[in-house]
Amino acid sequence: MSSSKEPPRGDGLSVSRRGFLTSMGLGAVGVALPEITPATGPEIVPAGDVTRIALRINGRTHPALVEPRWSLLHVLRAEVGLTAAKEGCGRGECGACTVLVDDQPRYACLTLAVEAEGAEITTAEGLMEGEELGPTQQAFAETDAFQCGYCTPGQVMATEALLRANPHPSPEDIRGGVSGNLCRCGAYENIFRAVERAAELRSGGAS
Amino acid sequence: MIKSFAYVRPTSVDDALEMLGADGARVHAGGTDLMGCLRDGVFEAERVVSLRDVPGMRGVRASTQGVTIGALTPLAEIARHSVIGEQYTALARAASVVGTPQLRSxxxxxxxxxxxxxxxxxxxxxxxxxxxxxxxxxxGGDNHGHAIFGGVRCHMVHPSDTAAALTALDATVVAVGRAGERRIPIGDFFVAPSVDPTRETVLEHGEMVKEIVLPPAADDQRSSYHKEGHRRTWDFALAGAATALRMTGGNVAEARVVFSGVAPVPWRSMAAEEALQGNTLTPEVIGRACDAAVEGAAPMRHNAYKVGLLKGVLEKEMLRYV
Incomplete structure (x- = not known):
């Protein structure tokens, strides 16, 4: 699928395996491919086929061939190679896969990759400032806001979403902001402290 | 992984309806429930029709005729919308307690x-x-989360917080299909299992919700929504109440009381409304409304707690108006 916003993207046609083979075969015997696409109506990606999309992730454009059924989480981890977002439950019930889609927190496991085309996607990798941790990540390290760390990238992204919308959250706002992220180690008290610390660091507080 | 499906992203309502008309077509709005259902095999989709690029289906429009909310408007946007927060508080509150921040966006x-x-x-x-x-x-099984009202053939509870709020606020659902548009009063939108246990709404295959219209809010109208669940986040209501009251000089001129989490459809309690209407909200009047609200409740083996819980939710909500 192609849509309007991104310059470096496909030609707007889905790449179907079947279609690809067909045109190769026809090309080999030199027969011109007749125009069989209906003149009107939206383009349908057939079941089981891949389609070419371009995802805008952490400020860079990543072309990818994806099946429509693939989640954004799967594409981030397996196709693009960004593994900060974690699969916990795979069904929107834990928060380990939280990423930002146009600054809004989303479960990447419940988001189809094709639906994220054209949006600005941010993962924990995108919060790095060069080789240094960004302020939200730094706050989690400083406040020891984890034990095993598996939920941490999701907690960090939920915090990032909260602070982008609300730079000075109340304790109640903080609890609400990370209420979509489970921590099986039960590090919640320090996670709340991490969000407070992140708010300080982001507003130029002492580090 | 989810079973393969065809995917299409129409760019007009007409194209969307054309695409939705096919057998096995399923609509993708936000996708949170669709993805869960496909993953768990609740149903299958041969074709997923994404509404993402259909123009005009997102956003809140306020006018003297009331407020029109596009079907694709994210819940988070409704929760923080100033006009909805001020004039249709029940809806803003309901939207703000759905799931989690991620699910609401x-x-x-x-x-x-x-x-x-x-x-x-x-x-x-x-x-x-x-x-x-x-x-x-x-x-015969575990029914701790199930209905105490309206359980006929099927005893599920309606999962939507906003449905209860929209019912209390007398909304109209605007549905579109290839046969055209129809305006459905919210009270006629949900289908009780006594009528047909296999469907939740009157929408036909190929039809979809285009927008939801709220009538102009009277100056003296106030509304609220509250639910109790196992946790304060993520969970669906075990018992919830959407209320809308018009107060004149300390008296309840008009009341709407609609419960979530206790019946297969948003459950309007006319008995509670009658107990409130024409009266001042004294502890006695509120108590009578709470008693009236649970009259006729038919709890099962594990959900009798919902009777008391629902009374408590309604009582607490009524005290907001005092």
Missing amino acids: QGTLGGNICQRPRCPYFRAGFDCRRKGGRICYAV
Whole structure:
């Protein structure tokens, strides 16, 4: 699928395996491919086929061939190679896969990759400032806001979403902001402290 | 992984309806419930029709005729919308307690009122009444989350918080299909299992919700929504109440009381409304309304706690108006 916003993207046609083979075969015997696409109506990606999309992730454009059924989480981890977002439950019930889609927190496991085309996607990798941790990540390290760390990238992204919308959250706002992220180690008290610390660091507080 | 499906992203309502008309076509609004259902095999999709690029289906428009909310408007946007917060507080509050921040930024109002039941038997693949079978497994099984009202053939509870709020606020659902547009009063939108246990709404295959219209709010109208669940986040209501009251000089001129989490459809309690109307909100009047609200409740083996819980929720909500 192609849509309007991104310059470096496909030609707007889905790449179907079947279609690809067909045109190769026809090309080999030199027969011109007749125009069989209906003149009107939206383009349908057939079941089981891949389609070419371009995802805008952490400020860079990543072309990818994806099946429509693939989640954004799967594409981030397996196709693009960004593994900060974690699969916990795979069904929107834990928060380990939280990423930002146009600054809004989303479960990447419940988001189809094709639906994220054209949006600005941010993962924990995108919060790095060069080789240094960004302020939200730094706050989690400083406040020891984890034990095993598996939920941490999701907690960090939920915090990032909260602070982008609300730079000075109340304790109640903080609890609400990370209420979509489970921590099986039960590090919640320090996670709340991490969000407070992140708010300080982001507003130029002492580090 | 989810079973393969064809995917299409139409760019007009007409194209979307054309695409939705096919057998096995399923609509993708926010996708939170769709993804869960496809993953759990609640139903299959041969074709997923994404509404993402259909123009005009997102956003809140306020006018003297009331407020029109596009079906694709994310719940988070509704929760923080100033006009909705001030004039239709019940809806803003309901939208603000759906799921989690992540689910509210993805989930839409249209999707929220059309989501499939959360009954664990329905979700887990039991051939239950809602799937066309002959048994409601909740009756002899674990029914702690199930209905105390309106349980006829199927005992599921309606999962939507916003549906209760929209019912209290007298909303109209605007549906579109290839036959055209129809305006459905919210009270006629949800289908009780006594009528047909296999469907939750009157939408026909190929039809979709285009927008939801709220009538102009009277100056003296106030409204609220509150739910109790196992946790304060993520969970669906075990019992919830959407209320809308018009108060004149300390008296309740008009009341709407609609419950979530206790019946297969948003459950309007005319008995509670009658107990409130024309009266001052004294502790006695509130007590009578709470008693009236649970009259006729038919709890099952594990959910009798909902009777007391619901009374408590309504009492607490009524005290907001005092």
